[in-house]
Structure formats: structure tokens, C-alpha cells
Amino acid sequence: MATLISWLGKADIDHMKLDHNAALASIALKSATPFDRIIIFGSAWEEDWEPYKAWLRKRLAVANRPFQDITIQRASLTSPIHYPSIARFTQRQLHKALEQDSHLTISLTSGTPAMITMAVLLGKSIGSCRFVQSSEKHGVEEVDIPVDFAAEYQRSSLQALQTSAAGMPKLDKAFDKITARSRVMQDVVDRAQRLALTDALVLVLGETGTGKELMAQAIHAASPRATKPFRAVNCGALPENLVDSILFGHVKGAFTGADKEHQGLFEQADGGTLFLDEVGELPLLVQVKLLRALQQREITKVGAMQSEQVDVRIIAATHRDLFEMVATGDFREDLFYRLAVGIIELPALRERRDDLPELLSLLLEEINQQLTTHPQMSRKHLSEDAINFALEQVWPGNIRELWSTLHRAALWANTPEVTAENLQAAQLKRPRQSADALSLDSIQLPQDIQQVIDTIKKSAIEKALTQTGGNKTQAAKLLGLANHQTLANWMKSVGLMPSQSDR
Missing domain, CATH: 3.40.50.300 (P-loop containing nucleotide triphosphate hydrolases)
Known part of the structure; x- marks a missing residue:
């Protein structure tokens, strides 16, 4: 299959209205090899597209050349001389055309200089593309562009990388x-x-x-x-x-x-x-x-x-x-x-405990910079027990919750040192779920109520352990239990931990 690709120029439209051939029609009619398919790129004069296609089909049919497969692709460009948008459109269309035909012919006569330039640059990157042009003096002729862009790129790529290295993102x-x-x-x-x-x-x-x-x-x-x-x-x-x-x-x-x-x-x-x-x-x-x-x-x-x-x-x-x-x-x-x-x-923050000390330091430094605008506020630093307290918490709101809690603690601390007590006081207290909030619709009676309770306990324990990355002390806090030993007893009772007799 032979495919011709060309932009639609103003001269093509004007000559069509006079029933004369301009560049596009001349190439389609006089090329040594007839084209089975003609793809035209249009960015303006849309009202003339259908008349132009009908006129060109008629001309090709009279010349006994293939005339059925002629399409005009709409090019949405920023302007006819906007290289980035022309390049994106041309590249996409060339790749689409190559899916059906590995040998493309590109016209270099119709279109703006920017359109022709991008057609050359992109067309030369595809080895099977050939170029043609048309003029009144020389007629239709194939154009030899004696530049191997791939070789030139390969030759200069190392130097380009070296010279641009300083400007590359680090x-x-x-x-x-x-x-x-x-x-x-x-x-x-x-x-x-x-x-x-x-x-x-x-x-x-x-x-x-x-x-x-x-x-x-x-x-x-x-x-x-x-x-x-x-x-x-x-x-x-x-x-x-x-x-x-x-x-x-x-x-x-x-x-x-x-x-x-x-x-x-x-x-x-x-x-x-x-x-x-x-x-x-x-x-x-x-x-x-x-x-x-x-x-x-x-x-x-x-x-x-x-x-x-x-x-x-x-x-x-x-x-x-x-x-x-x-x-x-x-x-x-x-x-x-x-x-x-x-x-x-x-x-989640609970899954990256090793990051907490540095995060606390960075967040507190950010808070200190904000506090410098308040003359009565002094710079704050964290005590060792404050860091240890933070490490024991779950922080379901993650870094955002950590920052806001640390910010409140710094504001409320009466001394330059933020203590564990300050952090604990700054934590927002989450309301516990009431018994009314638990749906009992799914419970069928008669039922073994102890089995229902054990199922709920087991599910809650598993969820708490998942949220805390397996930390039993933190999981116990989430469940409102006194300590991790109480949690361990619960785990044994619902079969999540082997008892001594099972070992």
C-alpha cells in the first residue's frame, strides 16, 4: 500500500475553487506511483474539507487512480506556527499511519514552514519515509534530504549529556x-x-x-x-x-x-x-x-x-x-x-517507626520557624520521654496528626522543653464506640452468645494488631485494655495465641 501524507494549505483550497491543481492535488495526480491512501492534515477552513475531498476524488477517478481512501484529520493546534503542538499531532498521526503502511510519502509543499519542518524531522526518524514536493517549474519530484538524524544524534548525545548534566534534576x-x-x-x-x-x-x-x-x-x-x-x-x-x-x-x-x-x-x-x-x-x-x-x-x-x-x-x-x-x-x-x-x-506512620525521631525533629523545626513570628514564644525542643511517648502511639491520622499534635504541644508547653505530658495533653481524644452503634441485626436467635462475643473479640484484636503492625502494647491501647498482658489473655481465649497446655 502506498500512502501520501500532506497538510492542507490555503492555496490548495483556493485552487480547488477555481478547478485548478495546487501542490497537494498535483502530487496525488502526477506521482510516478499512485497512492492507495491519502491522509490530509487540516487545521483551518473546515467548511471546505468535504468539498475538497469530493473534488479530489473526482480528479483522481478521471485520472484512473485510486480515489476511495481519502481522509482529512483535524489538527487541534495552538497556532499554525506553534512547534510543540504541531510536533505532537504529527508524531501521533505518523505512528497511526505506520500501523497500516510501513512506506509513507510526505509532501513538503503544503502547509506552514513549521508544519513542513516537523514533517521532515519526524519523517526522517522513520527510515521508510520518502519526501516529495511540487512546483510549476519542476513538477512533482522526490526530495533527497542528506541528513541522517539518527547518526547525528548518536554522535552528539554523549556531549549533550555531559554539557547538560549540571542542569539535570538531582x-x-x-x-x-x-x-x-x-x-x-x-x-x-x-x-x-x-x-x-x-x-x-x-x-x-x-x-x-x-x-x-x-x-x-x-x-x-x-x-x-x-x-x-x-x-x-x-x-x-x-x-x-x-x-x-x-x-x-x-x-x-x-x-x-x-x-x-x-x-x-x-x-x-x-x-x-x-x-x-x-x-x-x-x-x-x-x-x-x-x-x-x-x-x-x-x-x-x-x-x-x-x-x-x-x-x-x-x-x-x-x-x-x-x-x-x-x-x-x-x-x-x-x-x-x-x-x-x-x-x-x-x-502508614505506624509501619515506619524508624522514621519517627527524624520526623519529630523536622516537624518541630518547622513549627519553631513559625513561632519566631510571635515574640513571646520561645523555641522548643523535645525531651527524651516525649520521643518515647510518640513512638508508642498509633497515629491513625499519620504525619498530619503528628504535626498538629506536636504543634499544639509546642504552643501549650510553658518551658522550652516539650515533654511526654505535653504531647499526651495535646492529643485529641477519640470517642469510643457505644454499644448502640454495634448492629445486632445479623444475630439470629437462638444463638450461643459467648460464641458471638468471642467472634467480635477475635475480629477486633486482629484489626488492632494489623493497625499497629503487631505491637501488642499499642493494640491494647486501641482496644481500651489495661496493658499488653490483658490483650495476651484475650488472644489465648479466642485462639489467637497458644496456651501453656498446648505447647
Whole structure:
């Protein structure tokens, strides 16, 4: 199959209206090899596309050349001379064309200089592409471009890497703000560093307060996009009637109050990274549009007739169970698998005890800097017993809870030293679940009530041990028991720990 690819120029349209051949028609009609397929890129004069295709088909049929397979692909460009958008569109279309035909012919006559330049650069990267041009003096002729871009790139790549090394993002520096003394966090940071060097989509999972946005910022700072914008949005806080506008933008007059054009977050982050926090909160209709933006790398502003191309890396995050949401139909399965390319699972604070002392020091230093604006507040430091007390706690709110508790303790401490008593007093007291809150609907009578109680006790113990990483002292606190020995007795009674007679 022989395929011709060409931009549609103003001259092609004007000559068509006079029933004359311009460059595109001349190449299609006079090439030594007839084309089985003609793909035309159009960015303007859309009202003339169908008339042009009908006119060209008629001309080809009269010349006894293939005429059935002629398409015009809409190119959503920032402008006819905007190299990035032209490059993205051309590259995507060339790859699509190559899926059906390994030998492409590219016209170098129609289109703007920017369009022709990108056609040459991208076409030369595909060894089987040939180039043709048309003029009144020389007619249709094949063009030999005597530059091997692949060889030139290979020759200069080492020098380019050496000269640009100073400007490359530094992985260690980018992740400096992330405390990783524990083995589990070191593994997480290692995976994140690997992902940072790619352009893969990233999904950050973890409980509330584990530092998902901080991880996203580090990945961006260590990526080739580090010098480009980083934008962040909490999807759960977006007003439902404005989600489209905030993410994708709107044109003037799109709705009441839209008195001027607005750039959405995708457009603001063009070339950089967009962090979608709590992506599981997006409405299903917006999930469809997000999926299209990721697949097509283009967006449509509210009220706009045409799409615009964008180059944005997405880092999404959520504390919700997306697998369960997919199963219940609350989150699109195709979007989930599109996002879940590079998955980073942030551990809860209870799973990274070795990080706590350094985290306490860093957070307290941050708090001290804030306190310097209050002349009557002095710098604080943690006592040894305060650190030990913090190590014994579960911190279900993770780093966010640790920070707020430490902040309150520093504010309320009457001396420069923050003690264990200060931390304990600063902790928020969680209300215990009342008996009325436990549903008894599932209990069928007659029933062995002791067996029911043991089942509930066993389930509660297992949950507490899971949340505390197996720490019995902390699990006992979660269950409201006096000490870990009482917990051990409970575990024996429900078969979670062998008794002495069983050993």
C-alpha cells in the first residue's frame, strides 16, 4: 500500500475553487506511483474539507487512480506556527499511519514552514519515509534530504549529556524533604526515583496524612519536567458544576459569568505535571473526560468547538480503595488501569517507626520557624520521654496528626522543653464506640452468645494488631485494655495465641 501524507494549505483550497491543481492535488495526480491512501492534515477552513475531498476524488477517478481512501484529520493546534503542538499531532498521526503502511510519502509543499519542518524531522526518524514536493517549474519530484538524524544524534548525545548534566534534576536533592530512615520508606523512595526519570503516569496510594502530595512534588522535581509548572488540585473539593471548567478551562460566554476565557489546570500545567489528589472523588462524567485527555493528550474547553493538545504528566492520589470502587461502578475500570502504571504505596506512620525521631525533629523545626513570628514564644525542643511517648502511639491520622499534635504541644508547653505530658495533653481524644452503634441485626436467635462475643473479640484484636503492625502494647491501647498482658489473655481465649497446655 502506498500512502501520501500532506497538510492542507490555503492555496490548495483556493485552487480547488477555481478547478485548478495546487501542490497537494498535483502530487496525488502526477506521482510516478499512485497512492492507495491519502491522509490530509487540516487545521483551518473546515467548511471546505468535504468539498475538497469530493473534488479530489473526482480528479483522481478521471485520472484512473485510486480515489476511495481519502481522509482529512483535524489538527487541534495552538497556532499554525506553534512547534510543540504541531510536533505532537504529527508524531501521533505518523505512528497511526505506520500501523497500516510501513512506506509513507510526505509532501513538503503544503502547509506552514513549521508544519513542513516537523514533517521532515519526524519523517526522517522513520527510515521508510520518502519526501516529495511540487512546483510549476519542476513538477512533482522526490526530495533527497542528506541528513541522517539518527547518526547525528548518536554522535552528539554523549556531549549533550555531559554539557547538560549540571542542569539535570538531582534525585537526592528532589527527595530531600522525604524522611526515609526505615527500610520500607527507602524502598518507596527508590521506586519513586525510578518513576521520576520516566514520563509514566503515577498513582500514589496511602492513608490520609501520609504525604502523598509531598511525594508527587518530589517526583516532579526529579523529572525532566522539573523546570515546567507543577499544579495540584484536590478533586474532592471541586464544586460539581465547575469541575469541567477548573480542569479543562472554558471559553468566553460558555455559561453565565464566563466573561472571559479561562485556562484550566491542564493548560496551566502544559509541559509539566498535574497532581490530582483524591482522584477517587471525581464524578463519573468527569472521569470520562479525564480518560480522553490522557488517551488523546487533548482537552476541550467548556463551550469550545475544537479540542486543544496538551502535554501534561498526571500524578494521581487517593486514600480510597479504587479496586472496590471499580467493582461497585463508582470508578471507571479503564481510567483506573490508565492511571495505575506506576504505583507508589505510601506506608502508614505506624509501619515506619524508624522514621519517627527524624520526623519529630523536622516537624518541630518547622513549627519553631513559625513561632519566631510571635515574640513571646520561645523555641522548643523535645525531651527524651516525649520521643518515647510518640513512638508508642498509633497515629491513625499519620504525619498530619503528628504535626498538629506536636504543634499544639509546642504552643501549650510553658518551658522550652516539650515533654511526654505535653504531647499526651495535646492529643485529641477519640470517642469510643457505644454499644448502640454495634448492629445486632445479623444475630439470629437462638444463638450461643459467648460464641458471638468471642467472634467480635477475635475480629477486633486482629484489626488492632494489623493497625499497629503487631505491637501488642499499642493494640491494647486501641482496644481500651489495661496493658499488653490483658490483650495476651484475650488472644489465648479466642485462639489467637497458644496456651501453656498446648505447647
